[in-house]
Amino acid sequence: MSKKIIRFGVIGCGLMGKEFASAAARWCHLNVDFEPKIVAVCDANPEAAKWFQEKVPSVVKATTDYKELLADPEIDAIYCAVPHNLHTQIYVDIIRAGKHLLGEKPFGIDKEANQIIVDEVAKHPDVLVRCSSEFPFYPGAYRLGQWIREGRFGTIMEVEAGFWHSSDLDPRKAINWKRRISTNGEYGCMGDLGMHVMHMPLRFGWKPSNVRSLLTKVVKERPDHTGNLVPCETWDNAILACEVKTEDQQFPMILSTKRIAPGHANTWFLRVTGTDFSAEFSTKNPKQIASLPYTPGSEQAWHITDVPYQSGYSTITGGIFEFGFSDSILQMWAAFCDEIVNRDAMQQPFRCATPEEALASHEVFTAALESERTGQTVTLSGRD
Template structure:
């Protein structure tokens, strides 16, 4: 068993999810590699000490990420910090020669993202990937398999989205995602967007233009003192795009919503084609809807329960239901697999790349320009 020694920078919710995934590694079958969390860093030492108390392999707890990066026994880093810290910390991680799985959006804006890409180019032996777990749901993974098999025919149109509803409550306390200084001008696009564009970009569906509809639904929220303060960032975004590939053109609708009533954590993708149409949503995690079509034949959607089967085999029986923590475990397996085996990965779906994150930055930058001009903006 090859152990990949990880440091975690940012010990909040997603850092704890990684710790849980590492602790459940035996859930995966027939792998000869595993992550081992050996160091943690957070500005709030109480958050870092959560790991010290629960993860026996942790030997370094610090509030100085440079101390973690100087540790020669650390192979890789998972970094989950607010967007305004991405450029500096990600660049330092890469220059330190540590492999990186970082949270989206890989920089607060396009300039910050370009600084990260420059560091990657200067350090080609460092593996850098972006966290995006939803494509590892069995239904989403199957939709991707059908793309690789060329089963859709000519694409008619595509819709993808990621919707939350917790921010519908106007009394919810303001956080860093509501401030331009820490979240960036992208608002919900930076926070949710890579999840929405990950699969379309992986399939080669790059928008050639965008018309953006952006909305601020709740204008102010209480701070820690109970004072009402402005919400500076976008709550919801709907992006209408045209896709042009070498052999076809079609419309694509992308939506990112922090305020979508009734949706706790809904990610979905829908692909309509001349030979096959299909859709998957985490609202119904066991089901894939599909419509195979032959000319002159019937047009009937069918709903199929998908077995508990994703990129990597597990000890769980196929009749059981797959969940968010399972998707995170699968994503981590893909990252570790690529780190250990490179192009000889055990299965073909790898984590979101820095180049895909960069494409998302260009899209969201164009979307902001579209909002200002109230017009369709061509992608640079």
């Protein structure tokens, strides 16, 4: 099979940059006719790029100046994973340079910064810009999305979506950039985790019309690099009670993002309750999806099904094997590359998160901050 090669540069050589490189190395796992090749990397710390130079044979350039990647005609697309305060300038420069962009959430440190990125996207319609969000590509989540598209749920009564982990449960963990407003922004855990939570609801038109938030700082101080305790400025956990109003339905939706959720290593979940059908999926039990079909007068019984390995793109792996986080990253990258090559003729219908969805998430998080300050339910702009 002749494959279309997409030449990538990576800006930000930390954990997620390495995850992308590992996914690219497993591309033979997929049955597709396109392939990413990482040819250049950039990080402000030269030491961070050494891993790529040692582990990724296709890398021919490493630099501390990201503009060198943008000026290189041998690079088609960029994956960018940098702190939130750097998003606006770097993302805008990538888009202006005509490079396709898959950027990390939240696409700007705040709503104003995000709007600058969205405005630049509108000026360059030929450049594909998407936001990283891999969890909807788990087979169980992907199937739940298919059920939503098929309209199985009847009248939706309630939706709950969340992303919980416990990496910050230990108060001895040193403070980092995500605990500082100057680098992470006021959103705190919402900016860091919220796009994952909102990706699928927004994709299906479930944009909140109002928000009442409960935001908490669980660990208020952490040691710095010298061991002295310094303030944690950002929110650890957030619960957002929202109301969704579509053309034909109205229902409550609970969105939650938690950095401190004891017992949860990395749990993403979505639950949809309807009059005809209900379903839920959680990465806590990644092999299973639960569903409850209902017809009036019949018994009510949850069905627990082991879902096969298959996600959006077919692989060499048989259905009896288990799917994991690295597989979801591989599937997300496949969706991004598929859209670069085939645009509206993608091999499957689920796209990566769009700039418009990132903008909608900023509107929700900004309203959540206002709700926290006022103690009131906040109506989103342009909504009833």
